[in-house]
Amino acid sequence: DTGVSQDPRHKITKRGQNVTFRCDPISEHNRLYWYRQTLGQGPEFLTYFQNEAQLEKSRLLSDRFSAERPKGSFSTLEIQRTEQGDSAMYLCASSLGHRLWEQYFGPGTRLTVT
Amino acid sequence: GQSLEQPSEVTAVEGAIVQINCTYQTSGFYGLSWYQQHDGGAPTFLSYNGLDGLEETGRFSSFLSRSDSYGYLLLQELQMKDSASYFCAPIPGNTPLVFGKGTRLSVIA
Numbered sequence: 001d002t003g004v005s006q007d008p009r010h011k012i013t014k015r016g017q018n019v020t021f022r023c024d025p026i027s028e029h030n031r032l033y034w035y036r037q038t039l040g041q042g043p044e045f046l047t048y049f050q051n052e053a054q055l056e057k058s059r060l061l062s063d064r065f066s067a068e069r070p071k072g073s074f075s076t077l078e079i080q081r082t083e084q085g086d087s088a089m090y091l092c093a094s095s096l097g098h099r100l101w102e103q104y105f106g107p108g109t110r111l112t113v114t
Numbered sequence: 115g116q117s118l119e120q121p122s123e124v125t126a127v128e129g130a131i132v133q134i135n136c137t138y139q140t141s142g143f144y145g146l147s148w149y150q151q152h153d154g155g156a157p158t159f160l161s162y163n164g165l166d167g168l169e170e171t172g173r174f175s176s177f178l179s180r181s182d183s184y185g186y187l188l189l190q191e192l193q194m195k196d197s198a199s200y201f202c203a204p205i206p207g208n209t210p211l212v213f214g215k216g217t218r219l220s221v222i223a
Contacts, residue, residue, distance in 0.1 A: 002156070033210055042201050042213030043157060056210065091156060101147040101164075101205055105156035 002026070004106035006092050012112045013082055020078045021109045025094030032075050033103060034067055035091040043091055049075060050097060082113045116140045118214035120202055125220045126192055134187045134217045136202030144205035146178050146185045151216070152198045160200075161187065189219075197221045 003026040013019050025032045030051050035043035046065065047057045051072040064082075069075040079086055089110050093103040117139045126132040136146070145164040149157040163169055163178035163185060175188040189196055199218050203211035 002158070035213075040215065042203075042216050044213070045210050048210050093157075101145055101162040101203075101211070102159045103157075103211065105158070107156055 002104040002106065004092060004094055004104050006090075006106040006109050008109055009107060010110050010112075012114065014114055015084060016081055018078065018080045019082060019111065020076055021090055021092075021111075022074060022076050023092030023094075023106055024074045025092070026104055027073070028096070029094035029104070030072070030097045031095045031100060032069055033093045033095070034075070034077050035093065037089045037091055037108070038087075046077070079111075082111075084113045087111055087113045116206065116212055118202065118204065118212060120200075120214055120217045122215065123218045123220070125222060128192055128194060128221055128223050130192050131188065131190050132192060132219065134189075134200050134202075134219070136185045136187070136214075138183050138185075138202070138204045138212075140204050140206035140212060142207035143180065143183075144207055146176070147203040147205065147211060148174075148176050148187045149201045149203060149213075150198050151201065157201065157213075192221050194221050194223070 005024045007022045033048040034046040037043045049069040064080045067077045089108045091108045093105045095103045119137045147162045148160040151157045161176035168177050173190045178185045199216040201213050201216040
């Protein structure tokens with residue numbers, strides 16, 4: 001257990017539905033990251049926050065994806081109008097800002113879109 | 115652009131030493147991290163090189179040569195539990211890590 005928690009751990013949804021995932025980082029970590037990982041691939045960066053500010057968003061990220069970190073603590077990732085191609089493991093990680101190379105990952109949320 | 119190359123698979127014998135190479139090309143470079151991921155698990159941080167040279171952490175060591183855009187992870191006294199995927203992850207400036215497809219290490223008896 002790294003101290004980063006994610007909820008839910010598994011989500012099955014039908015195509016076209018909206019889903020929201022939550023991540024609770026290590027409390028003293030000011031940076032929070034979202035990644036997506038599919039089988040046989042490494043984590044693919046989606047977006048990241050420093051405190052409550054969203055500093056970067058992947059150019060590959062569809063407009064259907066949105067993330068928030070309203071009080072600089074937990075974060076949510078929402079996917080609207082899900083598609084089968086969204087099926088993946090969604091990983092959250094956190095780090096101290098000055099040690100951005102050392103990220104602590106949560107267990108992930110596995111999304112299956114049917 | 116960005117590119118990252120690691121061997122896709124490596125097999126080694128328990129007790130042996132294995133080296134996993136990584137070559138990278140990024141727009142800007144801050145340092146190189148290494149992560150381990152067991153099947154069904156989340157990535158865990160192993161090592162970081164911000165400067166050229168060797169960093170040692172127990173049985174694991176990592177090396178970086180900035181001029182060659184090259185690094186490696188060295189695992190000594192291999193154990194069965196080291197069977198996992200290993201990712202080198204360069205940091206292209208003050209932005210998040212870039213992960214490639216990783217190297218799947220199988221340790222055999």
